[in-house]
Amino acid sequence: MKKGELWLSLLICMACIAAVGVLQAQARPSACETCHAKITPGIVKDFNRGKMSKVLTCIACHGKSHVSEKDVAKAKLPTISTCKKCHPERVKEYMGGKHALGLLPITAFPGFAHQQPQAFIAGQKGCNGCHNLGVTDESVLNSKVRKYYRYGMDCQNCHTRHAFSKEEALQPEACNSCHTGFDHAQWEMWFHSKHGAAYVTDRKAHRGPTCQDCHMPDGKHGVMTAWGFLALRLPEADKEWMGYRVTILKALGVLDANGKPTKRLDVVKKANMVRLTKASWDAQRAKMEAVCQKCHSATFAKENLKNADQMIKASDKILSQAIDLVAGLYKDGIIKKKTNQATFPYPDLLTFYEVNTTIEQKLYEMFMDYRMKTYQAAFHIMPDYTTWYGYAKMKQTLVEMKELARNMRAAAGQKS
Numbered sequence: 001m002k003k004g005e006l007w008l009s010l011l012i013c014m015a016c017i018a019a020v021g022v023l024q025a026q027a028r029p030s031a032c033e034t035c036h037a038k039i040t041p042g043i044v045k046d047f048n049r050g051k052m053s054k055v056l057t058c059i060a061c062h063g064k065s066h067v068s069e070k071d072v073a074k075a076k077l078p079t080i081s082t083c084k085k086c087h088p089e090r091v092k093e094y095m096g097g098k099h100a101l102g103l104l105p106i107t108a109f110p111g112f113a114h115q116q117p118q119a120f121i122a123g124q125k126g127c128n129g130c131h132n133l134g135v136t137d138e139s140v141l142n143s144k145v146r147k148y149y150r151y152g153m154d155c156q157n158c159h160t161r162h163a164f165s166k167e168e169a170l171q172p173e174a175c176n177s178c179h180t181g182f183d184h185a186q187w188e189m190w191f192h193s194k195h196g197a198a199y200v201t202d203r204k205a206h207r208g209p210t211c212q213d214c215h216m217p218d219g220k221h222g223v224m225t226a227w228g229f230l231a232l233r234l235p236e237a238d239k240e241w242m243g244y245r246v247t248i249l250k251a252l253g254v255l256d257a258n259g260k261p262t263k264r265l266d267v268v269k270k271a272n273m274v275r276l277t278k279a280s281w282d283a284q285r286a287k288m289e290a291v292c293q294k295c296h297s298a299t300f301a302k303e304n305l306k307n308a309d310q311m312i313k314a315s316d317k318i319l320s321q322a323i324d325l326v327a328g329l330y331k332d333g334i335i336k337k338k339t340n341q342a343t344f345p346y347p348d349l350l351t352f353y354e355v356n357t358t359i360e361q362k363l364y365e366m367f368m369d370y371r372m373k374t375y376q377a378a379f380h381i382m383p384d385y386t387t388w389y390g391y392a393k394m395k396q397t398l399v400e401m402k403e404l405a406r407n408m409r410a411a412a413g414q415k416s
């Protein structure tokens with residue numbers, strides 16, 4: 001730590017101690033608590049379950065402006081900045097990880113978001129139910145931006161309010177409300193793996209690793225992996241694989257039809273969706289290998305990760321064929337309505353299910369569901385998902401797409 005940083009940390013610590021001191025001096029239970037024991041008894045109970053109830057009161061997070069049923073709208077709602085005052089290290093780690101960037105992929109593609117019901121996006125019943133991440137400005141919560149629905153903050157995603165418990169956040173169940181289902185079934189994969197079985201059959205012994213052991217080693221709050229959700233990286237030394245990837249990048253709208261970077265690449269960079277240098281990819285992989293080596297040999301770990309990488313390559317091969325098939329239909333005018341003029345002649349994978357034909361629907365499923373399952377399960381040691389819900393489905397879908405393409409061309413009077 002540099003001298004300046006040391007002074008800064010000391011100051012922050014002193015501010016925090018002072019803040020806690022002021023709060024401790026308050027009468028308890030506070031006036032807020034006394035009234036809320038009748039209004040919202042469950043919240044008061046949870047608050048008193050947590051360690052923070054020993055050192056602070058409701059006003060630390062909600063302010064003092066609301067004091068009765070008549071001025072409820074004045075109650076402040078906390079953001080990451082509220083916690084930062086007393087937990088600067090955790091917040092710093094968190095802000096350097098992927099979670100804090102979770103809102104970007106939704107807001108950066110307004111074409112998609114605007115086609116959804118407000119309740120689905122702003123109302124957090126759909127995408128934003130999981131992606132409402134990274135808001136740090138407390139004033140935003142009562143402003144226009146949050147007019148539709150002003151709730152939702154990050155830290156309670158693993159430490160649920162109002163207990164804010166470390167024990168709770170350490171359980172793998174803390175991740176499963178978001179890391180589940182269609183395109184990111186990590187919970188199901190882990191739970192059914194040897195790792196999950198070894199963990200849940202004897203939680204005390206903690207033999208099998210949890211999500212937190214592998215993704216938050218030493219409690220570090222900045223989550224990030226080498227491959228990321230899209231399982232893309234640059235540069236790529238494997239020429240054959242790079243060929244498949246270029247096709248995928250065109251269908252993601254990151255490269256144009258001539259292979260030149262587009263404006264979307266800036267979004268991808270800003271949201272840190274892809275590791276764009278060898279060093280950044282290697283650093284994340286090395287961190288993961290070090291985790292495996294707490295329990296396995298280095299060779300065992302490397303072999304396993306390498307084979308999981310190879311499943312990405314195998315699925316990229318099929319996905320790129322499927323993309324080319326649809327691109328052919330675009331080019332030949334068989335599919336007339338395009339998902340995105342800018343990606344022409346490629347379909348735009350980031351329009352998700354907002355497509356116009358069955359064959360594009362199938363491409364979306366192959367990309368979001370089957371490809372994800374193929375490789376995510378390979379990393380989470382779940383061969384059932386890799387095989388039957390992943391790779392086999394990709395093969396099946398490609399056959400179906402070829403048949404659809406043939407029929408579409410026949411109907412248009414063209415040879416396939």
Ligand code: HEC
Nearest residue numbers: 031032035036039058059062063064066067068069072075
């Ligand atoms: C005299 C009773 C009373 C007192 C005192 C009181 N509250 Fe409330 N509070 C309420 C009522 C009533 C509501 C609204 C509940 C509802 O939406 O039905 C409320 C709502 C809230 C909300 C939720 C706001 C929202 O947008 O959903 C928060 C947060 C809150 N109070 C915190 C506090 C804090 C902090 C204090 C002390 C500074 C406090 N309350 C004091 C009665 C009280």
Ligand code: HEC
Nearest residue numbers: 019020051052055060078082083086155159164165166167
């Ligand atoms: C005014 C200072 C202050 C604020 C604001 C604050 N905390 Fe704390 N927090 C503390 C202190 C002090 C402790 C240590 C309590 C102890 O160990 O007895 C603590 C402990 C915790 C713990 C560990 C509890 C455990 O089970 O060991 C968590 C988790 C936590 N805080 C989360 C949060 C979150 C999330 C926010 C924002 C919504 C927040 N805190 C806001 C002061 C604060």
Ligand code: HEC
Nearest residue numbers: 105126127129130131177178179184228229230271272273
């Ligand atoms: C159930 C919770 C949940 C819902 C609902 C959800 N997502 Fe996600 N999303 C996640 C998780 C978890 C990840 C990270 C998954 C991973 O890396 O495997 C993610 C990742 C993403 C990514 C990749 C971000 C990156 O930086 O790599 C995009 C883009 C995305 N989601 C878009 C959407 C859109 C659009 C919707 C609504 C149609 C949506 N999500 C709905 C949980 C959700």
Ligand code: HEC
Nearest residue numbers: 033036043044047057058061077078150151152153156161
């Ligand atoms: C460490 C920070 C912290 C403290 C202390 C705290 N809260 Fe909260 N409270 C939160 C967070 C975080 C939310 C969720 C905000 C959101 O989703 O935007 C919340 C939301 C609420 C809500 C509205 C949401 C709901 O579930 O109804 C009420 C009411 C509330 N708090 C009351 C209280 C009361 C009463 C106390 C004291 C007994 C208290 N809070 C203490 C962090 C805190």
Ligand code: HEC
Nearest residue numbers: 080083087090091094154155157158166169170212218219
């Ligand atoms: C993805 C899940 C997750 C989220 C989101 C999360 N935490 Fe944690 N937190 C954990 C885990 C796991 C631990 C236990 C770490 C350990 O000790 O191994 C923890 C521990 C803590 C502790 C107690 C350890 C300590 O530092 O003394 C605090 C305080 C804390 N978190 C604050 C926060 C704050 C503030 C936020 C929001 C910026 C936050 N957490 C968001 C999972 C999470």
Ligand code: HEC
Nearest residue numbers: 098101102130131157174175178211215223224225228229
């Ligand atoms: C509120 C929902 C939610 C919870 C709970 C949650 N996550 Fe996430 N997680 C997300 C979203 C959304 C993303 C994608 C963020 C983005 O777009 O940058 C993500 C991304 C990640 C990534 C980064 C993947 C990549 O792209 O490299 C990891 C690792 C991760 N989460 C692990 C965890 C772990 C471990 C837990 C539990 C301790 C957890 N998450 C809890 C929603 C959640």
Ligand code: HEC
Nearest residue numbers: 175179186187190209210211214225226227228229376379
């Ligand atoms: C044994 C360690 C281990 C455990 C336990 C584990 N993961 Fe992973 N996870 C990995 C590895 C390895 C990767 C791929 C890393 C890379 O890209 O190099 C990964 C990748 C991810 C990703 C990025 C997308 C993907 O799936 O490849 C997310 C998100 C994620 N894990 C979440 C979770 C969640 C949530 C849990 C618990 C339900 C969990 N992981 C349990 C090792 C683990």
Ligand code: HEC
Nearest residue numbers: 194195198207208209288291292294295296301304305381
């Ligand atoms: C906390 C200890 C721990 C960590 C960390 C850990 N594992 Fe495991 N692993 C186990 C245990 C225990 C088993 C179950 C042993 C068995 O199958 O007999 C297991 C089983 C496995 C298996 C399936 C059984 C086999 O022998 O084929 C694979 C593959 C595996 N681990 C790979 C990994 C990889 C890769 C990592 C890092 C990303 C990792 N593990 C991290 C403890 C751990």
